[in-house]
Each structure stands twice: as structure tokens, then as C-alpha cells.
Amino acid sequence: MGDHAMDDYFLCWNVTGVGEPCDRSLAPPRCPQRDPRTRASRGLPALQESTRGSYDTFLHWLIPHPFTMPVTNQAFVTLGTNDLYCQGALVLGKSLRNFETSRQLVIMVTSEVTSRMRGILGKVFDQVVEVDVLDSADSVRLSLLKRPELGVTFTKIQSWTLTQYTKCVYMDADTIALCNIDELFDREEFSAAPDAGWPDCFNSGVFVFRPSLETFRRLLKYAEDHGSFDGGDQGLLNSFFSNWATADISKHLPFIYNLSISSIYTYSPAFKQFGSEAKVVHFIGTPKPWNCKYNPQTKWIVEEEPLSGSQHLSFLVLWWQTYISDILPLLKEQQEVTGTENKFGMIEFHMKKTPSLESFEEVPEGIPDSKLPDNSSVQPPADVNVQDQDLPSQLQEQPVNQDTIHMGLLVQSASELSLREAEEKLHREEERKKWEEGHIDYMGRHSFENIQKKLDQFLQ
Numbered sequence: 251m252g253d254h255a256m257d258d259y260f261l262c263w264n265v266t267g268v269g270e271p272c273d274r275s276l277a278p279p280r281c282p283q284r285d286p287r288t289r290a291s292r293g294l295p296a297l298q299e300s301t302r303g304s305y306d307t308f309l310h311w312l313i314p315h316p317f318t319m320p321v322t323n324q325a326f327v328t329l330g331t332n333d334l335y336c337q338g339a340l341v342l343g344k345s346l347r348n349f350e351t352s353r354q355l356v357i358m359v360t361s362e363v364t365s366r367m368r369g370i371l372g373k374v375f376d377q378v379v380e381v382d383v384l385d386s387a388d389s390v391r392l393s394l395l396k397r398p399e400l401g402v403t404f405t406k407i408q409s410w411t412l413t414q415y416t417k418c419v420y421m422d423a424d425t426i427a428l429c430n431i432d433e434l435f436d437r438e439e440f441s442a443a444p445d446a447g448w449p450d451c452f453n454s455g456v457f458v459f460r461p462s463l464e465t466f467r468r469l470l471k472y473a474e475d476h477g478s479f480d481g482g483d484q485g486l487l488n489s490f491f492s493n494w495a496t497a498d499i500s501k502h503l504p505f506i507y508n509l510s511i512s513s514i515y516t517y518s519p520a521f522k523q524f525g526s527e528a529k530v531v532h533f534i535g536t537p538k539p540w541n542c543k544y545n546p547q548t549k550w551i552v553e554e555e556p557l558s559g560s561q562h563l564s565f566l567v568l569w570w571q572t573y574i575s576d577i578l579p580l581l582k583e584q585q586e587v588t589g590t591e592n593k594f595g596m597i598e599f600h601m602k603k604t605p606s607l608e609s610f611e612e613v614p615e616g617i618p619d620s621k622l623p624d625n626s627s628v629q630p631p632a633d634v635n636v637q638d639q640d641l642p643s644q645l646q647e648q649p650v651n652q653d654t655i656h657m658g659l660l661v662q663s664a665s666e667l668s669l670r671e672a673e674e675k676l677h678r679e680e681e682r683k684k685w686e687e688g689h690i691d692y693m694g695r696h697s698f699e700n701i702q703k704k705l706d707q708f709l710q
């Protein structure tokens with residue numbers, strides 16, 4: 251346990267008696283756990299009067315609580331080099347917030363991330379830090395992995411420059427937390443979980459590290475001298491922290507902190523046995539959740555090619571439910587702040603088939619509960635064969651947030667959601683606007699050759 255959190259923890263332990271961990275239900279008033287509205291929205295029972303009046307409660311009100319006291323010198327860190335990956339980062343950030351992390355949330359972005367997206371990221375993350383793109387430019391090795399885009403993941407090593415923090419947990423933008431995972435800060439650099447494909451290597455989607463300019467410099471030098479055996483950051487980091495596999499078992503994070511989605515079907519008995527203990531799911535490889543299509547009516551993934559099993563799909567659905575209940579409202583807020591004429595314009599971009607917008611301008615008051623979207627469970631539609639008991643417990647209950655119901659209704663009326671199409675459409679609109687405003691990229695996208703190519707494609 252690190253730094254400030256340590257003192258607070260011991261204070262609490264001394265007061266409540268050694269051996270008796272703090273009772274979260276007795277947290278001080280500023281703890282959202284005590285707020286009846288938060289409790290109701292998360293499906294928690296209301297606190298009983300008797301627990302409020304006890305001597306212990308009184309002491310807890312006076313003494314900082316270990317679970318809610320912010321630890322400002324430690325952070326969860328993620329990376330988004332474009333608006334699509336940032337959508338993933340938003341879901342990750344919100345999942346950490348929903349489970350009341352006491353650590354700071356930081357996202358590193360690169361120049362390609364739009365100001366619109368940075369504004370939204372600022373609502374979830376404590377810090378949005380611009381970093382330079384580092385690219386391994388190692389197309390030969392990356393093509394072995396069939397993922398040419400992963401060279402850009404070298405940018406991840408910029409995490410070591412965040413020296414305002416003493417310890418950090420890096421998490422890929424394609425991960426989601428299923429519970430509070432602050433205990434990861436008890437670990438030391440360099441801790442990570444085994445990679446499902448080659449368990450003597452760690453997976454670089456979740457790791458504990460200590461920012462240091464010296465380590466950053468050494469990593470850069472190592473990259474220059476040796477490159478990366480897989481072309482991405484994972485190869486580089488595994489070579490750099492090469493004694494991870496053998497030196498210190500405490501630096502092996504349990505697999506449940508980085509449950510690779512692929513292992514659900516490559517070792518399904520293990521998933522059956524241990525899946526309910528999962529704390530972080532990692533949507534490694536493809537497709538990423540934001541590249542899948544989601545149908546809000548059936549509350550299930552639209553399968554264009556058969557995907558890998560219903561448990562896999564359940565996690566994708568969980569991602570989408572978090573997106574719909576926690577991220578879409580932020581997009582709407584942002585829209586209102588920036589005062590764009592079309593109130594639901596941005597939402598429209600997130601729908602494949604959008605019914606007429608007028609019908610959503612006002613959501614009628616007093617809609618019976620039965621008509622409200624039921625976000626309370628992640629279940630496949632009737633024709634999808636999955637046994638309830640096969641699903642991890644986290645997937646069987648999803649909090650309903652009263653504030654998101656309007657948005658839920660909006661989204662429920664769309665037949666399919668696709669973030670990729672949404673972003674592409676938005677990008678095209680922005681390009682058109684730039685062109686109309688006279689910002690023409692004569693040397694690049696709008697060069698004569700490119701325009702000629704487009705015309706040829708069109709005329710074919």
C-alpha cells in the first residue's frame with residue numbers, strides 16, 4: 251500500500267481495532283457509498299439508521315477513509331492516439347470511476363485526437379496529457395502479427411515521462427475494470443500478467459511501473475539499438491524487463507487482472523472455473539468493442555462474422571452498456587456546452603438508422619417504469635444459447651442510473667450502433683467544413699493525385 255493511503259489505512263485500523271477491516275458502509279458523508287441516491291442507482295440497500303449513529307461511524311466521519319481518500323501522486327494511465335481508441339479509454343476510465351478508485355486518472359493523447367474528444371476526455375480523466383507519437387515503423391515484424399497499426403503503440407513508453415506521479419498502473423484503452431483494482435498499487439515496477447499466447451512473456455496491456463526519465467531514456471535507447479521482436483511495445487518491454495519471467499513472482503500479476511478475451515475459448519474450462527473472479531477484461535486483438543455493432547433493442551452484439559462464443563459476446567455487451575449509460579450522456583452534455591444547433595446531432599452520428607430527431611426532443615414525463623430501458627442485466631436474446639450460470643457474476647447485474655434514462659430511451663430507438671461509422675462520418679463532416687473554410691491540404695489529402703484517385707474510384 252503506497253504513500254498517503256498507507257497512513258489513512260492504519261489510522262482506520264487502529265480505531266476500529268486490529269484485525270477488523272473498515273466497514274465501507276460506515277464511510278464518511280462525502281463517500282458516495284453513503285449517498286442514498288447513489289446507493290439506489292447502484293442497486294445497494296439503503297443504510298440503516300442504526301449504523302449511522304454508532305460511535306464507530308462518528309470516528310469514521312472524523313478520520314479520512316482509506317477507500318475514498320484521493321491519492322494524488324499515483325495514477326491509472328492509458329493511451330489514445332485517435333478518437334476511436336479514445337472511446338475505449340472513456341469506457342475504461344468510467345469503469346474505474348464507477349468502482350470508486352482513489353487514484354488519479356490520466357490519458358495520454360497525440361495530436362490526431364480532436365479537441366471535441368479532448369473536451370469529453372476531460373470529464374472522465376483528471377489529466378489529459380499530450381505526448382508525441384513514437385512509432386516503431388517496424389512493418390515487417392508487425393505484419394507477422396498482421397497488425398500494421400501497432401507501431402504506434404511505442405507511444406506507450408511515454409508513460410515513464412509522467413514523473414508528477416510516483417507510481418502508476420498502465421491500462422490499454424481496450425480494457426475494462428469489473429471492480430475496484432486499487433490494490434494493484436501495492437505492487438512494484440515492473441509487474442504484469444502473463445500473455446495468454448506465450449506465458450513466459452507478459453502482456454503489456456496492464457502493468458505497474460514507476461515513472462522515471464532515466465528509465466524512459468534507457469527504453470528509447472534500447473528501442474533504437476534492438477527494436478522490438480513483435481514490432482509493438484510488448485516485444486520491446488519484454489526484452490527490456492527480460493527477467494520478469496524468472497526473477498520475482500510478486501511481479502507476476504494474476505491473470506484475472508488482464509483476462510485476455512481470447513482465453514475464454516482457448517481454455518474454456520479454466521474460464522468456467524475462474525472467470526467469475528475476473529477483475530479486468532482485455533479485448534486483445536480484433537475486433538475491438540467499438541468496431542462491433544450493438545443492437546440496443548436486443549441488447550446484443552450484431553454478428554457480421556461469427557464471433558467467438560457467447561461469453562466473449564457478453565463482455566462486449568457489458569462494454570456497450572457502460573458506453574451507453576455512462577459515455578453517451580457525456581457526449582450530449584458536451585454538445586450542449588458547445589451550443590451546436592442540432593441538440594442531438596452528435597448522438598445521431600452514433601446511430602446507424604436514426605428515427606426522426608423531433609420525436610426525441612422531449613421525453614414525455616411520467617413514463618411508466620416498465621417502458622424504461624432495462625439495463626439491469628446483460629443477457630443474450632432468446633435465440634442465443636447461453637446458460638445464465640455460465641456468465642461471470644459481474645455480467646448478471648448492471649446498475650441503472652436515473653440520469654441516463656433519457657439517453658437510454660434515445661439509444662433504444664436506434665436499431666444499431668456503430669462507433670466506427672459514427673467517427674468516419676464525423677471525420678468526413680469535419681474535413682468538408684475545413685475545405686469549405688479554405689483550409690485545403692494541397693500537399694496531403696487534397697493533393698491532385700489523391701483527388702484524381704477518388705474521381706477514378708467514383709467513375710469505375
Ligand SMILES: O=c1ccn([C@@H]2O[C@H](COP(=O)(O)OP(=O)(O)O[C@H]3O[C@H](CO)[C@@H](O)[C@H](O)[C@H]3O)[C@@H](O)[C@H]2O)c(=O)[nH]1
Pocket residue numbers: 328329330331332335399400402403406421422423424425453454455456480481482483484485533534535536
Ligand atoms: O492506433 C492505435 C493503436 C493502439 N493504441 C493504444 O495502444 C494500446 C495497445 O493497442 P491494442 O490495439 O490494444 O493492442 P492489443 O490488441 O492489446 O495487442 C497486444 O500487442 C500490442 C503491441 O505490442 C500491445 O500494445 C498490447 O498491450 C498487447 O495486448 C491500445 O489499447 C491503445 O491504448 C492507440 O491509441 N491507437
Ligand SMILES: [Mn+2]
Pocket residue numbers: 422423424425455532533534535
Ligand atoms: Mn490492448
